[in-house]
Amino acid sequence: MKKSSARKDPAKKGPAKTSGSDFYRLRLYIAGQTPNSVAAIANLKKICEEKLQGKYRIEVVDLLEKPQLAKGDQIIAIPTLVRRLPPPVKKIIGNLSKTESVMVGLDLQPVR
Numbered sequence: 001m002k003k004s005s006a007r008k009d010p011a012k013k014g015p016a017k018t019s020g021s022d023f024y025r026l027r028l029y030i031a032g033q034t035p036n037s038v039a040a041i042a043n044l045k046k047i048c049e050e051k052l053q054g055k056y057r058i059e060v061v062d063l064l065e066k067p068q069l070a071k072g073d074q075i076i077a078i079p080t081l082v083r084r085l086p087p088p089v090k091k092i093i094g095n096l097s098k099t100e101s102v103m104v105g106l107d108l109q110p111v112r
Contacts, residue, residue, distance in 0.1 A: 024048070024056040024106070025085035031078045032064045036095045040079035043096035051108050081105075 028044055030037035041060060048056045061069050063078060073082050073091075083090040083106055092105040103109035 022055065022086050024052055024083065025059075026056060027059045027061060027073065027082045027084060029061050029063055029070065029073070029075050029078050029080045029082070032062065037079055039095040039097060040081070043099070043102070044081060047096070047099060047102055047106075051103065 026044065026048070028040060030040060044058060048058065063070050063075070073080075075082075077093045079093070079095060081092040081096060081102075083092075090105055090107075092102055096102050100109065104111055
């Protein structure tokens with residue numbers, strides 16, 4: 001008797017299976033009030049308000065005030081967004097202006 005194995009193509013990865021109760025814990029690393037830092041905060045808030053509708057918590061870490069926190073998440077560039085929950089941990093570098101890329105990075109939209 002043959003077993004059929006239904007395997008999905010990993011290149012066609014869709015968003016992670018999330019239940020309605022998933023909560024997103026996001027940490028945004030910035031360095032002062034630079035234009036990129038300010039843009040990253042605004043872009044992240046807009047995306048979260050539209051797509052996560054209250055199921056998120058944003059923690060903004062200013063590395064000029066707390067540089068020791070960069071080591072824990074291995075931050076090498078700023079601004080950097082770290083998705084801590086739901087697992088797995090993911091990182092997105094930049095000012096988050098490319099909404100579609102951010103949504104793919106957060107597993108809110110399938111890869112095209």
